[in-house]
Amino acid sequence: MNAPVKAHARFDVEAIRAEFPILSREVHGKPLVYLDNAASAQKPEAVIEAVANVWRGSYANVHRGLHTLANETTGAFEAARGKIACFVGAGSPDRIVLTRGATEAINLVAASFGQGLAEGDEIILSQMEHHSNIVPWHFLRERKGVIIKWAPVTEEGALDIEAYKTLFTSRTKLVALVHMSNVLGTLNPAEELTRIAHGHGVPILFDGSQAVVHGSVDVTAIGCDFYALTGHKLYGPNASGALYAKGDWLDRLPPFLGGGEMIAEVSEEGVVYAHAPHKFEAGTPAIADAIGLGASLDWMGARVTPEALAHEHALLDAATAGLDEMDGIRILGTAPGKGPILSFVVEGAHAHDLAQIMDRYGVAVRAGHHCAHPLMKRYGITASLRASFAIYNTHAEVDVFLDALRRARSFLI
Ligand SMILES: Cc1ncc(COP(=O)(O)O)c(C=O)c1O
Structure with missing residues (x-):
């Protein structure tokens, strides 16, 4: 597998987004921020x-x-x-x-x-x-x-x-x-x-x-x-x-x-x-x-170029850095070279509750065992939140995700 290269200006995320009709819809009156790509990705017009x-x-x-x-x-x-x-x-x-x-x-x-x-x-x-x-x-x-x-x-x-x-x-x-x-x-x-x-x-x-x-x-x-x-x-x-x-x-x-x-x-x-x-x-x-x-x-x-893959990794890095700044977050999976999948547990708040509140801000993340019960047992948990990135996600969406998480957490704790 090719290692991701550094993000490059040639990658035009807005042009990619324009190919996905669903990305322009709203959820609860907010722009959709779709970060459930590891469960299933959205479909471009070509497909x-x-x-x-x-x-x-x-x-x-x-x-x-x-x-x-x-x-x-x-x-x-x-x-x-x-x-x-x-x-x-x-x-x-x-x-x-x-x-x-x-x-x-x-x-x-x-x-x-x-x-x-x-x-x-x-x-x-x-x-x-x-x-x-x-x-x-x-x-x-x-x-x-x-x-x-x-x-x-x-x-x-x-x-x-x-x-x-x-x-x-x-x-x-x-x-x-x-x-x-x-x-x-x-x-x-x-x-x-x-x-x-x-x-x-x-x-x-x-x-x-x-x-x-x-x-x-x-x-x-x-x-x-x-x-x-x-x-x-x-x-x-x-x-x-x-x-x-x-x-x-x-x-x-x-x-x-x-x-x-x-x-x-x-x-x-x-x-x-x-x-x-x-x-x-x-x-x-x-x-x-x-x-x-x-x-x-x-x-x-034609689209998933090294620059696009570097873009996904930059999103992962930005989201990880945002979580690192918050207290009481445990990230699952920090192995070098990992893909753009970010699972984490928030101390004192259940993943399902957080995901439901984040949905009110238009943010789609997954919460649960992710069809991996033995792994959940390995980490002594029953569920986690997961944000997973695709080439059509943006840095602005990472900010909305982090903000929605902060708000959801302050509502619950
Ligand atoms: C690692 C992994 N394996 C297998 C599957 C199953 O894929 P499908 O339900 O499309 O057969 C998934 C889907 O989430 C997955 O993430």
Whole structure:
């Protein structure tokens, strides 16, 4: 992943904002300050148009038809697969399964790879995982007696790599780790973690839901076996996403869901599956959403420049400095190189109450466990507030956020 460079005057945040219709709306009579980007990013006109144009001008089911609309839609759908492959450096579109998001991508690996696991086999996760990279593995624990081992998180929010190294045994079958934490912002050293896993002959999956938003990711350079991503955090549509699988993994794994599209032939006696990646895409996919994800990647390619990423980091720094000036704030995640995600706890005030009051000032922040119960337990809390930045946020919005927080706190304490 590229390191962010210094902010540069060439980055025109107002021009970016003008592309997002929703950013000009008001909430409770105040301009919207949208800082819930780690949950889901807003959509630029280019993506809205791309999705609408599918419905308006060129829609049919994919892969099945011989008529013009079916061919056009299939072409656009497969082009989206190619764009995702380029976006993550997959090398070939055949290594990309189109899914409804990271959750489905991880469930696919857990279900398919998990078929080959037996009681007592081990999987390594970390304490900073999103529930979507925990629950599918608990299914295997419940159904097959697979053992989950947990790589600990240090106080500053880094993965404890020395402890991670000690978790491998002869029964370790897979590592599944988040690339960038949705709570701490920590960017895990994917290449090093992969090298360690492969040194033990163990494949590794990364949940890239946040990492792909805030820097360029090259799965080939990382060397990982699986990489999951989700479209709606990439300024794209909901119900879009992908799983990358290295080499011939997709040929070797059994299919996930069964149905139309994923077969070559079905008889009363049995099934011949389609070639990968189609083998993993049963049923009618989220066609317009996948095409919309392709459009969002085109859009990002032209907008998410090193200057834009530096801008996000400058916002994080400004917001962090503002919190540092306040008493009674505990920031979760201070690891070097973290992404623009700022989670914190305010002494004496519940995150939910603060978020609700801040909403009255037009400020959208997230409050809760962020689908990361084990991480909350690690820090001895039940909830935190989280402000997360996108390239369309501004320094003026950081000021409004800090001001709204001060007001909310003084109201409660
Ligand atoms: C780190 C991480 N992993 C996985 C997910 C799940 O993404 P989706 O619900 O789009 O599948 C999220 C969403 O918040 C996330 O932040």
